[in-house]
Amino acid sequence: MKKAIIQYLEQLQVSGITELYRTKTSKHSDSDSAIAFADKAEVLAEKKEAYKDCRKCQLWTGRDKFVYGEGNPEAVCMVIGEGPGAQENLQGRPFVGEAGHLLDKMLIAIKIKRDEVYIANIVKCRPPNNREPEQVERLACLPYLMEQIEIIQPRIFLLMGRVAAQTLLQSNQPMKVLREKPHDFLGRQAYVTYHPAALLRNPDWKKEAWIDLQKFQVVYTALQQET
Numbered sequence: 370m371k372k373a374i375i376q377y378l379e380q381l382q383v384s385g386i387t388e389l390y391r392t393k394t395s396k397h398s399d400s401d402s403a404i405a406f407a408d409k410a411e412v413l414a415e416k417k418e419a420y421k422d423c424r425k426c427q428l429w430t431g432r433d434k435f436v437y438g439e440g441n442p443e444a445v446c447m448v449i450g451e452g453p454g455a456q457e458n459l460q461g462r463p464f465v466g467e468a469g470h471l472l473d474k475m476l477i478a479i480k481i482k483r484d485e486v487y488i489a490n491i492v493k494c495r496p497p498n499n500r501e502p503e504q505v506e507r508l509a510c511l512p513y514l515m516e517q518i519e520i521i522q523p524r525i526f527l528l529m530g531r532v533a534a535q536t537l538l539q540s541n542q543p544m545k546v547l548r549e550k551p552h553d554f555l556g557r558q559a560y561v562t563y564h565p566a567a568l569l570r571n572p573d574w575k576k577e578a579w580i581d582l583q584k585f586q587v588v589y590t591a592l593q594q595e596t
């Protein structure tokens with residue numbers, strides 16, 4: 370865990386992000402929690418505004434809207450995908466196209482409302498023709514995601530698809546292996562399942578995704594009950 374955090378902090382530093390937001394208050398006091406929620410929402414909004422004209426990688430050239438992320442600033446779970454598609458690029462919101470509708474259904478199937486989690490992507494600008502983001506693009510954009518994680522402090526991750534899983538887990542393993550068990554990511558559990566866009570292209574994989582989601586649900590529900 371320590372090694373992963375140090376590596377990510379080094380990436381943040383290389384990218385010029387040297388100040389990380391940390392929560393100042395305990396989640397276990399109602400009044401403190403309300404203050405922390407407001408602080409986090411405000412900081413996330415400030416960060417989104419500060420980075421929206423980013424040109425750190427070539428993906429800015431095809432950008433209509435910067436897709437920072439959205440959801441509950443106090444989320445127990447962060448859902449992380451690959452990058453914006455056509456609809457996301459137009460609307461500036463993650464997972465709002467056809468794949469986004471499927472994500473909503475997947476979450477509902479395990480009794481999670483979309484606004485209960487925080488949703489973000491590895492890259493914040495749409496890769497041309499929905500190609501996979503290149504390694505250099507992922508690394509350029511990763512500090513923004515790491516900063517979001519620092520702000521939100523989720524307790525569990527749901528990684529949607531190979532690009533998100535391989536990038537964050539620093540792995541070259543195929544999905545079959547990545548999906549087999551939960552992973553340690555920054556000291557929290559990370560579950561891997563198929564990206565909804567992949568499920569739309571390969572409906573036969575839905576059965577396997579359902580198994581992944583059920584395993585995730587057990588742990589997520591237990592964490593929620595602790596908070």
Ligand code: SF4
Nearest residue numbers: 423425426429494510
């Ligand atoms: S993808 Fe990320 S790093 Fe690249 S231009 Fe967009 S915000 Fe900047």
